Amino acid sequence: MRTVDLRSGAGWQGIVSILLFICLWHISALWAGSRLFPGPVSVLSSLLQEIEEGVLPYHLAITLARVALSFVIAMVTGTALGIVLGRFRGLDRWLHPWLIILLNVPAVVIIILTYVWLGLVETALLVAVAANKIPNVAVTLREGARALDKDFAEVAQIYRFRPAVTVREVIIPQLAPYLLAAGRNGLALIWKIVLVVELLGRSNGVGFQLQSYFQLFDVTRIIAYAAAFVLCVLLIELALFAPLERRIERWRR
Amino acid sequence: MRTVDLRSGAGWQGIVSILLFICLWHISALWAGSRLFPGPVSVLSSLLQEIEEGVLPYHLAITLARVALSFVIAMVTGTALGIVLGRFRGLDRWLHPWLIILLNVPAVVIIILTYVWLGLVETALLVAVAANKIPNVAVTLREGARALDKDFAEVAQIYRFRPAVTVREVIIPQLAPYLLAAGRNGLALIWKIVLVVELLGRSNGVGFQLQSYFQLFDVTRIIAYAAAFVLCVLLIELALFAPLERRIERWRR
Amino acid sequence: MSLKIDVVRKIYARQGDTPERVLFEGLSLELADGEVCALVGPSGTGKTSLLQMVAGLDEDFTGTIEGRPPDIGYLFQTPRLFPWRTARQNLELVLPGRVERAGELLAEVGLAGSEDVYPQRLSLGMARRVALARALAVEPKLLLLDEPFASLDTATSKGMQDLVSAQLQRSRPTTLLVTHHWHEAAALADRIVVIDGSPARIVENRAVLRPRAAE
Amino acid sequence: MSLKIDVVRKIYARQGDTPERVLFEGLSLELADGEVCALVGPSGTGKTSLLQMVAGLDEDFTGTIEGRPPDIGYLFQTPRLFPWRTARQNLELVLPGRVERAGELLAEVGLAGSEDVYPQRLSLGMARRVALARALAVEPKLLLLDEPFASLDTATSKGMQDLVSAQLQRSRPTTLLVTHHWHEAAALADRIVVIDGSPARIVENRAVLRPRAAE
Amino acid sequence: AGEMPTIKIGLLRFGTVAWELDTIRHHGLDRKHGIMAAPVEFATNEAAKVALQAGAVDMIVTDWPWVARQRGEGGSFSFMPYSTAVGVLIVPQASRITDVSELRGKRVGVAGGPLDKSWLLLRAFAKRNKGLDLAKEAEPVFGAPPLLNEELARGRIDAVLTYWHYAARLEAAGARPVLTVADMIRGLGVKEEIPMLGYAFREGWASEHPEALKSFIDAAREAKAVLASSEEEWKRLAPVIGVGDDATLDALQSGYRAGIPHRWTGDERRAATRLYDILRDIGGEQLVGQATTVDPGTFWPAVSY
Numbered sequence A, B: 001m002r003t004v005d006l007r008s009g010a011g012w013q014g015i016v017s018i019l020l021f022i023c024l025w026h027i028s029a030l031w032a033g034s035r036l037f038p039g040p041v042s043v044l045s046s047l048l049q050e051i052e053e054g055v056l057p058y059h060l061a062i063t064l065a066r067v068a069l070s071f072v073i074a075m076v077t078g079t080a081l082g083i084v085l086g087r088f089r090g091l092d093r094w095l096h097p098w099l100i101i102l103l104n105v106p107a108v109v110i111i112i113l114t115y116v117w118l119g120l121v122e123t124a125l126l127v128a129v130a131a132n133k134i135p136n137v138a139v140t141l142r143e144g145a146r147a148l149d150k151d152f153a154e155v156a157q158i159y160r161f162r163p164a165v166t167v168r169e170v171i172i173p174q175l176a177p178y179l180l181a182a183g184r185n186g187l188a189l190i191w192k193i194v195l196v197v198e199l200l201g202r203s204n205g206v207g208f209q210l211q212s213y214f215q216l217f218d219v220t221r222i223i224a225y226a227a228a229f230v231l232c233v234l235l236i237e238l239a240l241f242a243p244l245e246r247r248i249e250r251w252r253r
Numbered sequence C, D: 001m002s003l004k005i006d007v008v009r010k011i012y013a014r015q016g017d018t019p020e021r022v023l024f025e026g027l028s029l030e031l032a033d034g035e036v037c038a039l040v041g042p043s044g045t046g047k048t049s050l051l052q053m054v055a056g057l058d059e060d061f062t063g064t065i066e067g068r069p070p071d072i073g074y075l076f077q078t079p080r081l082f083p084w085r086t087a088r089q090n091l092e093l094v095l096p097g098r099v100e101r102a103g104e105l106l107a108e109v110g111l112a113g114s115e116d117v118y119p120q121r122l123s124l125g126m127a128r129r130v131a132l133a134r135a136l137a138v139e140p141k142l143l144l145l146d147e148p149f150a151s152l153d154t155a156t157s158k159g160m161q162d163l164v165s166a167q168l169q170r171s172r173p174t175t176l177l178v179t180h181h182w183h184e185a186a187a188l189a190d191r192i193v194v195i196d197g198s199p200a201r202i203v204e205n206r207a208v209l210r211p212r213a214a215e
Numbered sequence E: 001a002g003e004m005p006t007i008k009i010g011l012l013r014f015g016t017v018a019w020e021l022d023t024i025r026h027h028g029l030d031r032k033h034g035i036m037a038a039p040v041e042f043a044t045n046e047a048a049k050v051a052l053q054a055g056a057v058d059m060i061v062t063d064w065p066w067v068a069r070q071r072g073e074g075g076s077f078s079f080m081p082y083s084t085a086v087g088v089l090i091v092p093q094a095s096r097i098t099d100v101s102e103l104r105g106k107r108v109g110v111a112g113g114p115l116d117k118s119w120l121l122l123r124a125f126a127k128r129n130k131g132l133d134l135a136k137e138a139e140p141v142f143g144a145p146p147l148l149n150e151e152l153a154r155g156r157i158d159a160v161l162t163y164w165h166y167a168a169r170l171e172a173a174g175a176r177p178v179l180t181v182a183d184m185i186r187g188l189g190v191k192e193e194i195p196m197l198g199y200a201f202r203e204g205w206a207s208e209h210p211e212a213l214k215s216f217i218d219a220a221r222e223a224k225a226v227l228a229s230s231e232e233e234w235k236r237l238a239p240v241i242g243v244g245d246d247a248t249l250d251a252l253q254s255g256y257r258a259g260i261p262h263r264w265t266g267d268e269r270r271a272a273t274r275l276y277d278i279l280r281d282i283g284g285e286q287l288v289g290q291a292t293t294v295d296p297g298t299f300w301p302a303v304s305y
């Protein structure tokens, strides 16, 4: 198993690729020579400065906590909803238009309504983000649930698997690619929504900071905050999604 | 075929379901009795008024055109990229980090950079939206491409299908659920991004209108614009996605 | 308790371009407890469909299946192993609390050494043997076997027949065995039922006279 | 031009929990143009793997396959029909410009009336017959048949054998036929090759003497 | 007429600049001075800043500390006055708060974020005059102005520091102003009236079109004069402003008039420099960037009155 992990892991290509990205960025920033397109060096120095002052860790930690909580809520609810809709065609016929409506209501409308109704509090943020993201997860997982192989469900039925076993051994493995897609997109989307929700009505978090620096047009610091989050996602990628992906690759022909 | 279309189509349930939604909305609005939670009646009257004045059709048409163009660009590029990355593991190892970076850079950073670099022109909007959405499509389709059945690819190879035939007859049908998920989510996401891009640098479009009314806190008009777009999506749903979905359902056991 | 199959009417409805198909119209069959019945018939008459109905997987027909026990072993016509689980893990899934049986069973179907192979990397014959092991593993009271010895060479096929035979002797499940080979039917079954036609009817139903029945 | 199979070494590498497997180590076989060779061997020896290599689908081995023509018909061990296309459409896909042939072929394999059925609603035997029709449809110069008559009742099996036999007479493709039944081999093949062991070797290679060979 | 130079001004659809520009155009004040003033509408202030950076407009309205900071980083913008009205600290009618010192431990809504000039000035004011560090001893709630108005109306915050035209709406609804930014500046020992907001433009553009700039400032001041004296003008503007009721319109009208700058001489500029030091001390590097002092070019030298 160990050999496999090394072979199919992100490995050295990933690291080289990121370094390459930074080099390219550096060169184009040099070439552009504009204060509106800062290079990695000045971004890094802003980043370090913000870390030193303790501002960035504080806001980043808050945003990460919000993202994590919303992510879990949205993924669990969305997946459950998606599977139910994918399996029960009758119910889907009824709920599909609602899903489409919820999917397409602009984030800002949901955010305004939740803030107005629940006040500028943490719950409002979570509700707004969940309401924004759940339909996306549900739409993806519904397709996955529809593509579930009846053959396997019949095996589970014949051999009377307990529901938990059926979910773990029969359903999840088939949904894995959909879960991965929904997870990766979900994390990115939730982070983007959290930013918007923060900038409209929270007094801390990366979104709040971005907005402040946007007002000053401090592009370097804006990119520094974005870079800090992207770094976190790359770590999550390494720790969470990549191993999941390897598990799928293990059994495919 | 006609009977099938009627049976598995959105049918009456969809219409009843939307009516139900409007009723529920009406009742809760009545019950809340707040100008910040307008009911469907006042939204409709605002909508009609905006239509009469010709403002809504103008802005909606512009936004729809932008959404349509960006949607096509993002879906085509994203699908192609996703398939290539899903098939060529080596390339994917190199490009995966870039994809994750692009996926997680906040929309606002991309938007500022494109606007500043390309100017406040239509192209900048399209580039910003595409840059925001392409990675999402690619991530979903990559999972789809990885799940492609080698058995079918081998049939195509043995019987020497032309590339176009392989794509149309072998690859697309297997990717259909992923395309549907990416398409539905994509439309919603692009619309949301277009709103943000419009409010950050265009002088027309629904996003511009929404933000302007937000400053006046005219929730009724905000919801009227949202409703107008959602209505368009429901029509697209009926005309585009639902028939596609029925085609998949036709052959499944 | 005997197994009473009474199908009044089974129709596959028109779906997409697929036309409607009336599969059975009045088909009754009663199997005594522990009886082994071979089901024979041309390709496409409805053998697999009947097994699905008997197993309770297809309830979309008029008629009744009575006396179906809860413990069923069903060897499907395709292996239906979970591709994300190795051969051994596939067996372990139906053997909760008795996972050590998995290795023994695999050895019995001649797959010692291939326990940790994922199904998509097994040959078809090997995969079908794992599936057979799975059907036998649960020691069912009702055993449904859809062409258990197809895709196997003569020697392996013989070995599997002996294995099934031993299990039939040991735990005496009521058994429905689909096969295209009279010698298999003769070797294992107490009775041979032939179905044919569209809609399919029982065209022959006769007992096999052999030592075991006399035991 | 004759087909020269020369496999120096074929290994399935360790992958996940699946252990490494040395499949062939030195295996040579030459088929004259138009020769029909039956390939026999126990389940899991590597018959399917060899066919994949001959077809050019698996190039991950040391050795060479020479004289492979461009037109190949390959009946895989599983049907591999495109589930989103009806039986007829599946055939039409390999018959560009001659789509009317699809209906005729389906009738020849006994599937008249099931042309517009989607594969997942065909019985396994029916699906395999569509796949056989597909392999024959292209009038290949190299025909690879992986257990073409498995899962079929005796009568249908006989009909299919006649169909294949007729095609062999007519267009004389070089043919590799995997089968577990000596009578099938004897009826169709000019030569029977038996492989066995791990790594697999040719343990028997003998000509079949029968009228056709003398023609 | 085709010869007349056009000035593109980036503004918010329902913002105060739109009123002034509408007055200019309605009365033909721009053409009278030989220019064309073309409004380009945006949805947010940030969008207008992006547009200025991208060269899509010639002028936007923003505050001069922003201009100073951009200059410090190589963005050669310059500034001329638009209004002295910025923010107002406002409390609900029933509130017992009458003084900044009573904000201790209260939830204070703040529009625009922690680096907003009004908020920094309020903090400086509270610290210097009451020894109160509002950032620590009160609970600031940052948010979008419309949301904060709503929070105040629902009693979920105790006071709000917001832009004057949002405050005017609250006032019309009965809320009570406690302190304006002008008061804060005075309280900080700066006697001159300093227009915080003004037109910002690229220096290069201004040196190429000095005449046009001069004409525009004249036209704008004439428009202000009209708005300062005429009631009819405000009635006409009501749809542009986006208000229905008279109370709000009245509040907006007096707010606007109070913000009209009357002097822009060396005194005001020097005072602004002193104010900048105060802002820098409290806002730190995050606010001012590399610009630790006000570059002389920040205030466009050719305009003074």
Ligand SMILES: Nc1ncnc2c1ncn2[C@@H]1O[C@H](COP(=O)(O)OP(=O)(O)OP(=O)(O)O)[C@@H](O)[C@H]1O
Pocket (backbone or CB within 6 Å): B253, C012, C013, C018, C021, C023, C041, C042, C043, C044, C045, C046, C047, C048, C049, C050, C077, D114, D117, D120, D121, D122, D123, D124, D125, D126, D151, D152
């Ligand atoms: N889901 C389905 N929908 C429509 N028709 C079906 C479906 N499943 C099977 N059929 C049809 O029912 C008939 C019987 O199928 P079945 O699989 O039971 O045959 P079988 O006797 O097992 O054949 P074989 O020996 O080839 O496996 C076939 O004509 C098939 O086309």
Ligand SMILES: Nc1ncnc2c1ncn2[C@@H]1O[C@H](COP(=O)(O)OP(=O)(O)OP(=O)(O)O)[C@@H](O)[C@H]1O
Pocket (backbone or CB within 6 Å): A253, C114, C117, C120, C121, C122, C123, C124, C125, C126, C151, D012, D013, D018, D021, D023, D041, D042, D043, D044, D045, D046, D047, D048, D049, D050, D077
């Ligand atoms: N992709 C693969 N990866 C690893 N091992 C494989 C793979 N495919 C086949 N094998 C192994 O190679 C051996 C031969 O498989 P193959 O399918 O060629 O057998 P076969 O002779 O066709 O058997 P059968 O008669 O059962 O179809 C088996 O032991 C199988 O486990």
Ligand SMILES: [Mg+2]
Pocket (backbone or CB within 6 Å): C047, C048, C049, C077, C146, D123, D124, D125
């Ligand atoms: Mg069958």
Ligand SMILES: [Mg+2]
Pocket (backbone or CB within 6 Å): C123, C124, C125, D047, D048, D049, D077, D146
């Ligand atoms: Mg094989």
